[in-house]
Amino acid sequence: MIGHDLSGRYEILSRIGGGGMALVYKAHDVLLNRKVAVKVLRQQFVNDEEFIRRFRREAQSAAALSHPNVVSIYDVGQEDDTHYIVMEYVEGNNLNEMIQERAPLQADEAVRIAVQISDALDHAHSNHIIHRDIKPHNILIGNNGRVKVTDFGIARAVTSSTITQTGSVVGSVHYFSPEHAKGINTGEKSDLYSLGIVMYQMLTGRLPFLGESPISVALKHLQETFEDPRFVNPHIPQSVENIILKAMRKNPSERYASAHEMLLDLDTCLRPERLNEPKISFADFHDMEETRVMPAIRGDAGMSSTSAGRERPDPKAAIASDTGKWMEEEKKSQGWKKPVTIVGVTLLLLALLIAGFVWLLDKLDPEEVDVPYVVGLSIDEAYKELQENGLRVEEPLIREFSKDVPKDHVMDQNKKNMKVKANTHIQLTVSDGPELATVRNFVGQRFKTVKEELLGLGFTEDRILVTEEHSEEEADIILKQTPADGEQLDPEKDEIAFVVSLGRETVEMPDLVDESLSTARKMLSTLELVLDEEDVLYEPSYIHEKDKVISVDNFNAGDRVPKGSNITLRVSSGPPADAKKYTFTVKISPAVAGKSSEVRIDYSDATGENITGETRTITGTVDIPVTVVLAPDTVATVTVYRDNQFMDTREIRYEDLNGSGGPGLTIPGEETPPPSDGGGDEGQETAQAGVDEGNGETEGEGEGSGGE
Known part of the structure; x- marks a missing residue:
């Protein structure tokens, strides 16, 4: 079974116990995601239809119990030949294991356990359910100390076919009540007798009756007395011993009237004023059904002279013998006087006796009546119908849940479509409606x-x-x-x-990157999002201008954000302190003098790669300033294109920016005559890097790109 998914819902994990009728497994309920205990009927019982019917009926009855000291039953089912009951899983040990390890228990602990068992039995008995198998093996002790009684109603399901199975009775015969051992109907007081034995075992560490076989133990329950608990364990208070003695009386009428009465006695037995109360006493009781050794009945004709000689004279036999002799002598003395009179009187008396007997039978034998079919009627209608036909309703009614039959309507009756004697009791099964x-x-x-x-x-x-x-x-x-x-x-x-x-109402997070801090504040406030001063984190940036948003730390653009959420922004404080800006001039002429040309200047620096810095149309020679930003140990490049053709490129190194400036770029037209020797120096000087309109001053600051 281990590893099997029972009915596709209960995953069997491990075996945790078992008895003569069933095995118990720890399982996982995959539907409700909880641990459960699954009791599986042993295979040798799966063909006993009567057992299965009672097994399921009683398990369903036990499922109606709802009490903190009763193991809850969650489900009853069948998969192929496997019949099972699903119940609450209790993490802990059973009372039998505790007794084996620690008995005798302290009186207060034993009473605490007995109180909870009594409370469970009181609840069960009030629901017309008798356990019939109270024993330490069926008492679970959780790790939190909570006592749980299990196997309610299961013992009822044992039939004559199971009583002979090895182990099905041996484990319980030590806790049988005398009436249980006799095989007669057991009631609520039978459970109290078994509880008394459980208390006896908890406080003494031994059972009151032991024997070589189950039959011998059962006979001791009927015939023998047991050692007083205080004789075995003198530390037991007298008040506690009195409870055990009363619960274990062989005469049920001398036991507690109910589990509730026993519970009340247990609740007060450890009070100081009760600890040394007098020992309880009972009137002598002789069970007319108890087993006795009777003398054999012998007839005189069958006795030998030797055995007859050893028999003690019986006074009654002597009287009978004398009377017989007297009657014989009287008969001889009277002879045959008045025989006709004697015979006549005898015949007359016999005739009168027969006539009276016939008359009495006629009066005592009630008429037969038809049993009406009352299934589907309400309780009141069924009572009226049966009473009008001279029948009675057996009490108490059997009540069962039903999805199909309305509440308080008859579901079934034990006699129907037949004739019965008037005043016969009819058992009705009544619907309690659907299980709520x-x-x-x-x-x-x-x-x-x-x-x-x-x-x-x-x-x-x-x-x-x-x-x-x-x-x-x-x-x-x-x-x-x-x-x-x-x-x-x-x-x-x-x-x-x-x-x-749904949680807090959400809004869509806007894209704040490259927005100014003031604009970001307004956007967040409109959306009911919170931006505190401590959530604005400044950091230097080559890419983003000062006071521009670099990123949002805790959300991405497009995320659904609960209103009232705090937002954390990273904002640019401008380029780092060691960054340098560098501006130089590109002097460029059209490809053909007098005609226009398209000029594009790209650059790469600390702010990015392949940035288009300037695009314009020229018809004459122009000076285009280009500004780059450099980080330590970096190189910036400036590349010039004319009419989509590469013209020239220039690299600027961070370490070369010492304030003295560097050469710019001059790109002449294709048909422009080359400058004279004297003019060359002048042109070179005009294109000097860092010169603003020929004033010879090196710029330390400038726009991000030339021409702006």
Whole structure:
């Protein structure tokens, strides 16, 4: 089974226990994402239809129990020949393991455990469910100290075919009540007897009755007394011993009247004024059904002279013998006097006796009546119909959940389409309507998780209504629910509505890169986003001008941002302190004098690669200033194109910028006559780098590109 997905929902993880009827596994419920315990019926019982029917019926009855000290039953199902029950998984040990390791337990701990078991039994008995198999193996102790009683109703399912299976009775016979051992119907007080034995074992570390076989132990429950608990463990308070003695009385009428009465006694038994109370006493009780050794019945004719000689004279036999002799003598003395009179009187008396007997039978034998079919009628209508036909309704009614039969209407009857004696009791099974689910408080939980739980209870998606709204809660959190906590719903008919948070209202994050800081503030304020002064981070930049936004740290452009969110900006403080700007002039003429040419100047520097700095149309010789920015240990390049043809390029090194300037570029036209020797010096001087309109001053600052 380990590794198997039972019914496609329960993933079997490991085996955690087992008994004569079933094996118990730890499993994972993949639908509700929780750990569960799965009890699987042993294979030797899968063909016993009567057992399976009772097994499932009683498991469903136990599922109706809802108590903190009862292991909850979640599901009952079948996959092929595998019958299983899914129940609450309790992290901890069972009481039997605790007794084996630590017994005898302290009185206060044993009483605390017994109180919780009694509380569970009180709840079960009030719901007409009798455990019938209370023993330490069926008592789970969670790691938090909570006591959980398991296997409610399962012991009821044991039939005659299972009582003989090895292990199915041996494990429980030490906790049988006397009436259980007799094989008669057991009631609520049988569970209290078993609880008394559990307390005895917790406080003494031993069982009250031991034997070589289950039968011998069962006989001891019927016939023998047990050692007082205080004789085994003198540290047990007298008040606690009194509870054990009363719970373990062989006569059920001398035990506690109910689990609730025993619970009240346990609640007060450790109070100081009760610890040394007198030992409880009971009147002598002789069970007429108890097993006795009786003398053999012997007839005189079959006795030998030797054995007859050893028999003690029986006074009654002697009297009978004397009486017989007297009657024989009397008969001889009277002879045959008045025989006709004696015979006549005898015949008359016999005739009268027969006539009276016939008359009495006629009076005692009630008439037969037809049983009306009341299935589908309401309870009141069924009562009326049966009573009008001279029949009675057996109490209590059997009540079961039904999806198809309305509440308080008859689902089934045990006798139908037949004749029965008048005043016969008819057992009715009445509908409790569909099994309702109690709504708990889902507010504050994630809707996705709650939805899976509701689907597991039988709700469909169209009956789980959702309204979404913005709130301060994060998205998918349930804000409201209708109906409220504690109400009951039919999962197959009723609706449940939720208001679910969408989180805070969001806006689209704008692209703020290269926007001025003041413009960015206005844009963010319009969108109800917050920009605090401490969230403005300045840093130098070769690319972005001073007070321009470099980036948004915590969001990207286009992101959905909740209103009221804080935004962090990185803003340019201008070029670094060690950056240098350098401006020089490009003197260029048209390709053909008197005609126009297209001029393009590209440059690369610390601000970027292959930047188009200047594009213009010229018809004569012009001076075009070009400004570049350099970082330490870098080189800037300036490239000139005329009419889309490469003309020349110039490199500027950071370390060459010592303030003395450097040569510019001169690009003459193709048909322009070359300058004379004297004019060459003049032209070179005009194109001197850093010269502004021939004034010979080197610029330390300038525009980002020439001509602007």
